Amino acid sequence: MVKGFVKYVVRRTLVLYLTVLLSIYVTILVANMGGKVDEIIIGDIRLRIWDQVNRNPVYRSLSGAEREKIVNQMVENEIKRLGLDKPFIIRSFVYLKDAATLNLGRALFMNSDSGSRLVVNIILERLPATMMLFTTAMLINFFLHLFLGLHLSRRYGSFLDRLVVTLAPTSVLPGWFYGIILITIFYTWLHLLPPGGIVDVPPPKDPLLYSLSVLKHMILPLMSWIISGFFLGVYGNRTFFLIFSTEDYVEAARAKGLPPRLIEWRYILRPTLPPIVTGFALGLIGSWSGAIITETVFSWPGLGSVVNTAIQSMDTPVILGFTVIYAYLLMITVLVLDVVYGLIDPRIRVQFR
Amino acid sequence: MSAPGAEFGLKGVVRELLTYKSGIVGLAILGFLVALSLYAVIAIPYGEAIRLWRGQEAMWIDNPRTAAPEWVEIFVGKKLPRTIRLDSRVPGAGVSKAEIPLPGMNMKNIIIEFRFRFDYDELPSEMNLFYFANYSGVPPYIKLVWKKPSGAEFELIRYSLQAPDDRLYVSISDAVLSAALSYYTEKYPVNVSDRVTVLKLLFGRVTPKALESGDFEVEKGEYVLRVEATVFDRKDDLNAKLVVYGTVYGIAGTDHLRRPLEIPLLWGAPIALSFGLTASLITTFLQMMIAVMSGWYGGWVDSLIQRVTELYMIIPFLPFLIMVSVFYKIDIWILLLVVIALSVFGGGIKGTRALVMQLKESPYIEAARAYGASDFRIIFLYIIPKILPPVVPGLIGAVPGYVFLEAGLAFLGLGDPFLPTWGKVINEAYTNGALYRGLYYWVLEPAAMLMLTAFAFAFLGFALDKIVNPRLREL
Numbered sequence: 003m004v005k006g007f008v009k010y011v012v013r014r015t016l017v018l019y020l021t022v023l024l025s026i027y028v029t030i031l032v033a034n035m036g037g038k039v040d041e042i043i044i045g046d047i048r049l050r051i052w053d054q055v056n057r058n059p060v061y062r063s064l065s066g067a068e069r070e071k072i073v074n075q076m077v078e079n080e081i082k083r084l085g086l087d088k089p090f091i092i093r094s095f096v097y098l099k100d101a102a103t104l105n106l107g108r109a110l111f112m113n114s115d116s117g118s119r120l121v122v123n124i125i126l127e128r129l130p131a132t133m134m135l136f137t138t139a140m141l142i143n144f145f146l147h148l149f150l151g152l153h154l155s156r157r158y159g160s161f162l163d164r165l166v167v168t169l170a171p172t173s174v175l176p177g178w179f180y181g182i183i184l185i186t187i188f189y190t191w192l193h194l195l196p197p198g199g200i201v202d203v204p205p206p207k208d209p210l211l212y213s214l215s216v217l218k219h220m221i222l223p224l225m226s227w228i229i230s231g232f233f234l235g236v237y238g239n240r241t242f243f244l245i246f247s248t249e250d251y252v253e254a255a256r257a258k259g260l261p262p263r264l265i266e267w268r269y270i271l272r273p274t275l276p277p278i279v280t281g282f283a284l285g286l287i288g289s290w291s292g293a294i295i296t297e298t299v300f301s302w303p304g305l306g307s308v309v310n311t312a313i314q315s316m317d318t319p320v321i322l323g324f325t326v327i328y329a330y331l332l333m334i335t336v337l338v339l340d341v342v343y344g345l346i347d348p349r350i351r352v353q354f355r
Numbered sequence: 356m357s358a359p360g361a362e363f364g365l366k367g368v369v370r371e372l373l374t375y376k377s378g379i380v381g382l383a384i385l386g387f388l389v390a391l392s393l394y395a396v397i398a399i400p401y402g403e404a405i406r407l408w409r410g411q412e413a414m415w416i417d418n419p420r421t422a423a424p425e426w427v428e429i430f431v432g433k434k435l436p437r438t439i440r441l442d443s444r445v446p447g448a449g450v451s452k453a454e455i456p457l458p459g460m461n462m463k464n465i466i467i468e469f470r471f472r473f474d475y476d477e478l479p480s481e482m483n484l485f486y487f488a489n490y491s492g493v494p495p496y497i498k499l500v501w502k503k504p505s506g507a508e509f510e511l512i513r514y515s516l517q518a519p520d521d522r523l524y525v526s527i528s529d530a531v532l533s534a535a536l537s538y539y540t541e542k543y544p545v546n547v548s549d550r551v552t553v554l555k556l557l558f559g560r561v562t563p564k565a566l567e568s569g570d571f572e573v574e575k576g577e578y579v580l581r582v583e584a585t586v587f588d589r590k591d592d593l594n595a596k597l598v599v600y601g602t603v604y605g606i607a608g609t610d611h612l613r614r615p616l617e618i619p620l621l622w623g624a625p626i627a628l629s630f631g632l633t634a635s636l637i638t639t640f641l642q643m644m645i646a647v648m649s650g651w652y653g654g655w656v657d658s659l660i661q662r663v664t665e666l667y668m669i670i671p672f673l674p675f676l677i678m679v680s681v682f683y684k685i686d687i688w689i690l691l692l693v694v695i696a697l698s699v700f701g702g703g704i705k706g707t708r709a710l711v712m713q714l715k716e717s718p719y720i721e722a723a724r725a726y727g728a729s730d731f732r733i734i735f736l737y738i739i740p741k742i743l744p745p746v747v748p749g750l751i752g753a754v755p756g757y758v759f760l761e762a763g764l765a766f767l768g769l770g771d772p773f774l775p776t777w778g779k780v781i782n783e784a785y786t787n788g789a790l791y792r793g794l795y796y797w798v799l800e801p802a803a804m805l806m807l808t809a810f811a812f813a814f815l816g817f818a819l820d821k822i823v824n825p826r827l828r829e830l
Contacts, residue, residue, distance in 0.1 A: 021662060025669040032675065035682050171377070171813030174755040175806060178763060182781065182790075186798060190790045197790060294673055295763045299785075310767065313678050321678065329669045336665075 007344060014340050022329045023102060029325040030097050033318045040086050042316065043110065044077075047084075051076045084110070097322065104330075106323040111315050112308075121323035124308060131200060132292040132304035135220060139227040140289040143235060144282055146228070151239025152266060155247055158240065166236050173234030178295040181226035185299070188222060195222050198301035223300045246274050276343060283335050291328050371822050372815070381814030384807055392625035404622045408614065408775040415613035419480050419600035421789075423796045424608040424616075436475035436601040443467045443594045444487065452594075461589055465495070467582040469597045474575045478554050481600040482525040484582075486593065488516055493587040499523075500583065501535075501557060504576025509538040526553050539566060608796045610780070611787045619775030620800055626776050627808050630691055631758040637695050639750040642703040643742065647734055649704065650711025660704070667700040676760075680769045687761070687771035694760065703749060710742050744823040752816030755809035762805055777801035 034040065055061050055073050064072070081087050085096070100107060106121040114124040154163045189197040195218065196202070202215045246252070252269045260269075292306030301307075305324070312320035372378035399407065407414070419438055428435050443452045449471050455464045473479075488495055499511040511531045512523070525531055535556040540547060543563040550569030558578075559571025584593045607616035649660040679685065679693050714720060723733050764770055765778025766785070784790075784797035 017662065018665070021665045021669060025666050028666075028670060029675075032678060032682075039682070168377075171810055171817055174752075174759075174809045174813040176759050176763065178766070179759065179802070179805070182785075182798060182802060185790055186795060190793055190795065291671060294677065295766060298767060309674050310677065313674065313681050316682065321674065324674065325671060328671055332669050 010344055011341055015337060018333045018337055022333045023098065025329050026101050026322070026326055027094070027098050029322055030094050030101070033321045033325075034090065034094070039316050039318055040090065043084070044081060044086060047080045048073070048077050051080065101322055101326045104326070106326065107319050109312075109320050110317045112312060112317050112320055115303075121319050124320055125305065125323055125327060128292075128303060128305045128308045129290065131302065132297075132306065133290060134216075135223055135302060135304065136227070136289040136292060137286065138220075139224050140285050142224070142228060143231045144285060146232070147235030147239045148278065150236045152243055152271070154236065154240040155243035155270075156262070156266070158244060163240070166233055166240065169233040170237040171233075173230060173232070175230060176295075177227040177230040177293065178299045180230045181223060181296055181299040184222050184226050184229075197222075198299070200303055223296060223302060226296070242274065242277075243270055246270050276346075279342075280339055283339055284332075287328075287331050287335050290331065291324075368819070368822065372818055375818040375821065377814040378818035381811050381816075381818060384811035385815065388624050388628060388808060388811060391621065392628055395621035396625055399618065399621065404618060404775065405773045407618055408622075409773065410614075412612070415609075415615070416483075416485075417598055418609050418613040418615065419602065419604050420609065420613050421611055421787075421792075421794055421797070422480065422600075422602055422604035422609045423794070424606055424800075425603045426606070427603060427796065433476040434474065435477055435603045436473070436479050436599075437603065438601040439471050439473075439479075439599040440596065441469040441471060442596040443469075444596070456589065457585075462585060462587050463589055463591075465582075465584045465586060465593045467584070467593075467595050469580045469582075469595075470577060471599070472577050473558060473573070473599070475601075476573060477602055478558050478571070478573060479526075479599045480602050481598075482554065482557070483598050483600070484523040484525055484580075485596040485598070486516055486519075486521045486523075487595070488519045488521070488591070488593045490516075490519065490586060490591040490593075491588060494518075495587070495591065495593050496585045498583045499531075500579075500581040502579040502581070503557075504574055504578065505560075507538075507561075510534060525557075528553065532556070607800055610783060610797065616780065616797070616800060619777065619780045620804055622775050623777035623780070623801065623804055624808075626687065626771075626774060627758045627761065627805070630687065630761050631754040631808070631812070634691055634694050634698075634757040634760075635750050635753045638698050638701070639703065639746060639753065641695070641699045642701065643707055643739070643746055645699065646704045646707035647711050647738060647742070650708040651715060651730070651734060651738070653712075657708075660700075664700045664704055667697075670697075672697055676764070677767065677769060680764060684772070687774060687776075690761070690764070690771070694757065703746075707742055707746065710745070711738060714738055714741060748816050748820035748823060751812055751819055754812040754816075758805065758808055758812075777804050 051073050055069055055076070061069055061072065078087075085093065088096075106125075108119045109121055109124055112124055113119060114127045116123070116127065118124070118127075150166075154160075154166060157163060185197045188195040198219075200216060200219050201212065202219075206212045206215055247270050252265060255265050255269050290305070292304045292309070294306040294310050296302070297304045297306035298310060309321065309324050311317075312324070369382075372382060395404075417438065417440055422438075423435075425435075425437070441447075441450050443450055446452075449469060451468045451470075453466045455466070457463055484499070486497075494516040496513075496515050498513045500508060501511050502508040511525070511534050512528065514530075523531075532553045535553065536547060536551070539556065539561050543561075543566060545563045545567050547566050548569030551566065555565075555569070555571040558573055559565060560574040561571070565571045580597055582593075582595050586593060605615050605617060607620050609615055645660055649657045675697060676690075676693060680690055683689075685693070720733060720737060723737055728737075761770070761776065762778030762781070765776050766782045768782055768786075770776055770779045770782070778801070780801040781798060784794065784801075789795075789797040
């Protein structure tokens with residue numbers, strides 16, 4: 003049985019890793035437009051170097067032809083520096099190798115806030131802001147939906163329950179949309195909260211005041227995500243638990259006279275744990291990738307806005323770096339979940355016999 | 356509620372939908388939106404909408420800038436100024452034009468008088484004077500005289516036209532400001548606040564206190580603007596158009612380029628409906644077909660489809676979509692195709708595939724196989740009709756997601772380059788500081804339309820879900 007399990011894990015790892023490689027390669031193809039981005043970049047380089055040479059007084063005495071020679075030389079050097087001199091197909095595989103070994107390289111145009119050109123720094127520097135906002139939102143949402151759902155599943159048909167069911171459609175509006183509405187109310191109308199950014203300008207010197215200012219800026223984006231997810235999330239969990247709580251073994255436990263709390267934890271929550279844990283893990287990883295539109299609405303300096311800027315300026319290495327990190331994180335999560343379920347779930351365990 | 360086993364024909368479903376309040380509300384809103392879309396498409400054809408929306412300044416020059424809709428009066432409790440247009444080329448009440456030849460010379464005076472009532476509680480937002488002159492030699496020489504209801508009468512400016520289509524932006528003209536100021540400071544020698552503007556002096560009740568504080572009340576009554584022009588050839592002609600811009604306009608207001616917002620609000624409806632419905636319909640259908648193939652054929656087909664599904668899970672959807680729309684500068688219909696391509700292997704597949712695998716083992720399918728029915732026949736006649744009911748609510752419920760996807764992309768500035776959509780209006784309002792300047796209507800109107808659309812489909816989806824999944828009904 004151990005042998006079967008090892009085989010299962012190895013096979014899953016291989017399949018997932020291949021999937022990751024494939025998705026990275028697709029990203030490379032799309033993010034370079036099949037090599038077209040290079041032409042744009044080379045055009046940009048030529049323009050920039052011409053401008054440099056024309057403005058540099060050192061070259062002023064040279065004739066047109068000589069100047070052109072110098073420019074061509076410089077352009078060629080720059081193309082070599084960026085590695086654009088080989089055909090795209092070959093380069094795409096070089097990119098793939100680099101990406102797969104997490105060698106993310108340098109950005110073409112972007113700088114990190116501290117001035118670094120390394121893609122890793124650009125991404126890692128923005129990750130805390132994104133995690134602070136979206137992981138908090140995800141955690142609050144997760145536990146709020148879980149416990150309120152469980153609570154409502156016990157007293158379905160009550161006023162509160164019917165209210166949640168009625169209001170479930172409000173969750174079709176996405177978080178960024180609620181963000182705009184909330185800014186309209188709390189900034190434009192009431193002048194209570196800031197409309198965006200992460201901290202007051204200029205930032206307070208005192209660390210306590212600084213964190214208070216950050217907290218103040220977090221209220222609206224957090225609220226928008228909590229409101230957006232709330233009713234459908236609670237409704238979904240409630241229905242989910244409701245279906246499980248009408249199972250025969252729960253009825254039997256009830257008939258035995260077990261206390262409701264024990265029934266809830268041991269007979270309802272435990273068998274429903276796998277899908278809940280999966281949802282939690284995937285939600286957690288997903289929250290690290292930020293949210294492009296919400297971050298734009300609130301001008302939040304997170305990963306989503308980095309990705310957006312990278313895309314707008316066609317900075318392929320940054321786009322690729324983001325996808326690679328995200329793909330690896332997702333792969334590891336899925337793999338861990340597969341292994342854990344393989345160990346725990348008897349229905350999967352049976353395959354290894 | 357109907358008896359169990361009610362038929363799933365269209366008539367039956369609609370009849371049952373009407374037993375749910377949310378179904379009724381959803382259908383009603385949807386009906387309204389469809390009517391609106393039809394009206395938009397018929398009243399302002401596609402090409403016309405684009406022309407109006409991308410029209411140059413000349414098309415909308417008579418409209419006020421960022422004016423709220425007229426119905427905000429109800430909330431403000433004041434009479435807000437409408438736009439007043441008087442044109443000497445269009446004879447009518449309030450406009451008069453007289454030509455007085457100067458004896459002994461090849462010259463004449465042209466006197467145009469604009470007379471209008473201003474009974475509103477707020478100052479106008481702008482005032483412009485447009486000239487339409489026709490001269491061969493020396494340009495006309497012009498003198499403007501302003502007469503207020505109180506009887507005060509003073510000269511605003513005296514100058515020669517610079518061009519046949521010259522215009523005077525009265526409200527921001529320094530010459531007019533100093534002329535009006537000198538008239539009043541002669542009367543009341545006080546320290547004038549720097550908050551005094553041309554419009555306040557022209558339309559306000561001028562008192563020493565008002566001049567010092569800069570706060571003016573509107574002087575209601577009849578105003579006269581007299582254009583006294585001298586032309587230097589008997590054949591020359593001069594016409595003028597006076598526009599006193601209001602602060603409210605029409606049923607939807609205007610944006611920063613003076614365009615009436617009802618155009619994008621109307622046209623947003625057919626775009627949102629067709630985008631959302633098409634994306635949802637095609638995606639759901641393709642997902643269903645893929646799931647059926649996966650479940651029915653099993654084997655390598657199944658594992659291939661499963662792997663592709665995993666690949667799709669890893670590719671970040673929104674960054675990919677943004678990347679494609681930035682790099683390839685696509686319009687909304689290509690965007691639709693990309694959205695579909697990026698979501699065909701999405702989440703819906705797993706559930707349907709499990710259902711198909713269950714059905715595959717059921718006796719009636721076995722019976723069909725036993726009498727030699729083809730795969731095609733079994734899939735399309737026996738399996739799909741069976742899995743359609745649970746799929747349909749999902750289809751309807753997914754529409755708002757696609758509508759907001761389009762709006763979100765437009766919000767990022769990546770929408771269709773030509774068509775006016777709701778998301779684009781929000782984007783323009785946002786980038787022009789509507790929320791900072793308190794121009795609620797500009798953001799809230801398209802937002803309300805988006806919400807209406809989303810709720811219509813959400814309500815319908817939830818009601819349909821209860822109809823086709825009777826288990827939910829008991830819960």
